[in-house]
Amino acid sequence: MSADTAVEPRGQVNEAQTPVISVRNLWKVFGPNAERVPGSAELAGLSRRELRERARCTAAVREVSFDVAPGEVFVVMGLSGSGKSTLVRCLTRLIEPTAGEVVFEGEDILRADKRRLRELRRRKFSMVFQHFGLLPYRTVVDNVGYGLEIRGAGRAERIRRANEVIDLVGLDGYENAYPDQLSGGMQQRVGLARALAGDPDVLFFDEPFSALDPLIRRDMQNEVIRLHRQVGKTMVFITHDLSEALKLGDRILLMRDGNVVQAGTGDELVGAPADDYVRDFVQDVPRADVLTLRWIMRPSRDSDQLDGPELGPGMIVRDAVRTVLAADRPVRVVENGELLGVVGHEEVLDIVAGNQAGA
Amino acid sequence: MRSVVNKRVLAGVSLSTVAALTLTACGGSKIESTDVAEADGCGTFNIAINPWVGYEANAAVLAHVAETELGCKVVKKDLKEEIAWQGFGTGQVDAIVENWGHDDLKQKYIEDQKTAVSAGSTGVEGIIGWYVPPWMAEEYPDITDWNNLNEYAHLFETTESGGKGQLLDGDPSFVTNDEALVKNLELDYQVVYAGSEPALIQAFRQAEEKKEPVLGYFYDPQWFLSEVELVKVNLPEYQEGCDADPEQVACDYPVYDLDKIVSKSFADANGPAYQLVDNFNWTNADQNLVARYIAQDNMSPEEAAEKWVEANQDKVEAWLPQS
Amino acid sequence: MATTTMTGASTRTTPRRRITKPLAVVGVLALWFVAWTLLRGQDMLELPRATLTELHHWLNDVNDSVGASRNSNPLFLYFFNEIRAVMDALVTFVQGLIAQPAYGRPVPVLGWLGVVALVSYVSWVFANWRVALLAAGGFILFGLQGLWQESMDTLALTLVAVFVSLLFGIPLGILAGVSDRFHRLITPVLDLMQTMPTFVYLAPLTLVFLIGPASATIATLIYAMPPAIRITAHGIRSVPAPPVEATDSFGATRRQRLTKALLPLSKRTIVLGVNQTIMAALAMVTVAALIDAPGLGKTVIKALQTTDVGTAFNAGVAIVVMAIVLDRVTTAASVRAEQGGGEVDPRIRRLLLAGFGLVAAVCSYLSYTYLWASEFPEGGQLGEYLSQGATTVTTWAQHHLADLTSAVKDGVTIALLNPLEALLAESPWWLMGAVIVLLAALVGNLRAAAVAAVCVGLLVGSGLWNASMVTLAMTLVATLLVVTLGVVVGVWMGRSNRADRVIRPVLDAGQTMPAFVYLIPVVALFSVSRFSAIVAGVVYAAPVAIKIVADGVRAIPESTVEAATAAGSNTWQTITKVQLPMARQSLLLATNQGLIYVLSMVVIGGLVGAGALGYEVVAGFSQGQLYGKGLAAGAAIVVLGIMLDRIARAAGQRSDRASTAAQS
Incomplete structure (x- = not known):
């Protein structure tokens, strides 16, 4: 299954727009003669273990396809070993993909020569890393200006721009500190500022917060949401943390053993898991926090009194609980003046009480 | 606090500078350039020093005489035998002044490569x-x-x-x-x-x-x-x-008749240093005395040579080139 | 316990047990022993002292033809001669600056005052004031020892050798750091450069580069460059991945990746390489004196001719002090390079820089102009005191300790060395070779066995199989002693800071004190014997092993030791159950390095009665007709080193995997 099944992004993104990144049939195989694997119907069909035994190869990414729309936060989620980090590195060719296409703004990146690739990395992409990847012997300001330095910007411009983004991520006052004088969370703010400094079109995040404490992590997630609102960049975000994915992602791609298991919005994953793996994965999610009324409404019955309050189908259940419970008749779910269904006490309570029947 | 310290340091620095400059004014003997005294007729005499004291005794006496009597510029090169013999070919060694046999080296450098010639016995057995x-x-x-x-x-x-x-x-x-x-x-x-x-x-x-x-x-x-x-x-x-x-x-x-070996070109030039080496001849007792000065009385080879030469002017006379 | 009772109870309880690796090793050893008792003394491939093989003659001829063609061969005329000219110019220049009369002056450009001032100033600028004081003290000590000029000659030669080593070593190291292929290519070359005894290439060097500073410098840098290359490569290779990946993600070119990430991040390690290069260069000082290299080495060699231990010791102390000064200054400089200048306000520092700079300049000027600041004042009695002290101690020791030491010598020789040598050298060569290959396969892997097979072939081909086995026996015994010392003293140092502080300078001295200095005391204590050679090897190799083990023990996370203490372990349990097992990597490294260092002293062993390969090398250096044989012996030492190193490494990797497998 691939992600080009039409799904409506949660943000203000219009799916009709041309995608910023369009990935088609992407493969990354490690091992000897890796390039023969994607082409061979026989090998490509093998399980991970069979492939290792037969060809001594490991397929970290297998035939992955998806689109990222401009301005959206696209999350790739999976457990460790699922291939998600490899996938994101393939997008900028930090790891060279074995086969497939990565089209960025109409250009197949896999065909770009070294010079062009460098140009893209310098101007169009930037990345935030799990282990920060800061240079310990440089001050915050020099770390933030690093990307600009690589592309050859003058010192004055670097400092000016670095100071701007340092303010943006809330690090002012630490310009001349060294990374080892900062806490983990602050170091990652430096990483974030460094990625923003070059004003890229797309930001890649490789599990940026998994090395941080839970509280700091929450702060940083909020920071990303705030920055996304403020600068509106397209973001590709890798995480192994479902709640983080649900919190940040307009759309989520769930990977397992290099394969795409399901792609869609958060409520789609929770509301309509593609298989048992996904169901297992999402079972502990507080469903009321994720699902919208669309997922729990039922067709109106004749017995329903259709003069109750009116709510949109995109409203999250938790936000609707009060209204539904306060009303003495079912709430009508209306979109563009059309009645889609109704939600009564029973549906809401099922969800809030964690009853699986809604799935 | 810090500024006080630094003032002190700076004061110290300037004081010591001043003190140093004062010293400059008042003294000590200055270093004069030396004109390199071109040794007339003798030039540079490259003598190999093989690593044993008896050899050093021969070499020290020869060097002392070459320097004081002939005005040569003597360069001593500390080398093992084999490397010293090689030096004949490269022109870096003029003389080996105590050779123990070494028929193989004689064959190779005197007979085959023709870079060395014998300069007779040292008189030492x-x-x-x-x-x-x-x-x-x-x-x-x-x-x-x-x-x-x-x-x-x-x-x-x-x-x-x-x-x-x-x-x-x-x-x-x-x-x-x-x-x-x-x-x-x-x-x-x-x-x-x-x-x-x-x-x-x-x-x-x-x-x-x-x-x-x-x-x-x-x-x-x-x-x-x-x-x-x-x-x-x-x-x-x-x-x-x-x-x-x-x-x-x-x-x-x-x-073994311990002999002297010199480089072919050194012999052919027949300069005073060569003639000195060629004439050099003394006895086991002479060598043992100088060696004793060096090894047991802890004299430098130069001092030992000087002492012996002073006491044995007659022998030295006989080695000097006849001109 | 389990292994000793293997044949008894444990076999009965597990009757169908598969043949395990340790059992197989024991089996091979047992078979070897049985075969040895039957075949002892056959096919030993002994080669009489004066006999040469075809190969040895051929090597002699090659050597002669090099000498004969030096005036006609374009390689000489346009390549070697140019190198020699540049080297000579460099050394002469530095010598003229600090050591020898030059530029029509009766004294060098800078006198003692200027040198002391400049060295202290530079040490302070790049490191800190503590090492600056140390440097000043050390250099003044040279003067007080009466060895100012000799020390400056040595320093000049060392500086040039180190400069050239780094000039080529660091770029090559960087290349080896970024390119796997080059790394694989250069590793055996570096092994060769480090274990080929200097005596082997000293004579040919003087043919190629003539007698003089060029040859001495090149001899020094052949030995000194490998650490620069190896450690630089290691530094580049161990840069953590994240910053480098981040750099790539910003579209860095290869050059930017190198200059902006790899080099700055490996700076500390590279400085460590500089440090090791300096040490290696100083270790060559005395050997280079054999081809007329000026300086302290000459003093040592001359003193040796008259068995004047005191004078040799005095010069040896100067070399040790120079090594310690250079070591501490470069180490402090590397720490500073990593941590930055620190607390002082940059403006004040600038003022201080200028102020002290001025002082150093004035001192230099004074030492240029005035005799008193140029020539170190006479009358320093320190050198004589040191000499007399050393002589007194040696004499005392040989009178009072000799009985004890000769008992130790007899004990080790009879109980350990003689049986081992008999087993190794008196086995038929094919049996011994098979045993080596089998053991390599069992404790290491097939690859190690293949290397061992090739090495056995080369040893047989060298014509020096029997001598190699005699040397191998001594090497193994010496390594055993080195590792034992390494564990005992290393653990002690790792656990106690005070012990570390006291012992470390002693170790530095053991490593840098030229072996020629302690040749006579060693002979005095252990007489002319193979055990004397072993002692010389241990003195040189043990410090390295001890330091590695100490650092390994120190590097164990405190929490682990805490956990052991919390679990109620006593000291002995903490050492044996926690600290030693956790320092396994260091122990392996210590063994490996101990082995290599012992092998590099085989030649020195030849000077005190070791015979075998060491003596062959020395004889080859001393007598032209034995040159080829000496070269073959040198190569045999290299082969032994590579063989033992590869087997030990394979065994290490194997036990690594085993222990990780056991953990998971």
């Missing part, structure tokens, strides 16, 4: 042989006859000799026939290689001090003999040609 410390010669008077060596073999047994008597060989620079000798004279001994002259000397010195038995390869002249008078063991007498086949040797080492 080199004796190679097997020696025991003096206390043993006293205690076992007949030990100096090789025929009795097997009787005493058990005395010389060590952890290294594999149950036989130990015959200690020394400096790898010296030619040794000892393995063949032991075999051909049917001696119950095992050759053990000390590997260096200092190790050999130390072994003999300790043997004499502690009255321990040692039988070893040694040679005369050597400064150590004036510290401990080692006693030579008489092997079957040397006869011309008895050592022709190294495998079959069963006789003592020949007496």
